[in-house]
Amino acid sequence: MDIELGIRNVARTVTFSTEESAESVNDTIAKAVAEGTPIALTDDKGRRIIVPAGALGYAIVGSETKHAVGFGAL
Structure with a gap:
C-alpha cells in the first residue's frame, strides 16, 4: 500500500x-496526532519513517489492492 505524508513548510x-x-x-497516525507523539511507520524495505505529529499537514493512505502493470492480451 502506498502512503504519502505532507509535512508543513x-x-x-x-x-x-x-x-x-x-x-x-x-x-x-490518529493516535500519534491525538497524543502529540511522533508518527512511526515502517516501509516495505524495513526502514523506519518517523515524522513529528505536529509537523504533519496531511496523510494519504492508498488502496491495498495490487494493480497489474503492463499490457494484457485481448
Whole structure:
C-alpha cells in the first residue's frame, strides 16, 4: 500500500510503500496526532519513517489492492 505524508513548510512529500493494513496505518497516525507523539511507520524495505505529529499537514493512505502493470492480451 502506498502512503504519502505532507509535512508543513516542506515542499516535498514523504512517499513510501508498506505492508501494513490501511486500518493499522490510520490508527497509528490518529493516535500519534491525538497524543502529540511522533508518527512511526515502517516501509516495505524495513526502514523506519518517523515524522513529528505536529509537523504533519496531511496523510494519504492508498488502496491495498495490487494493480497489474503492463499490457494484457485481448
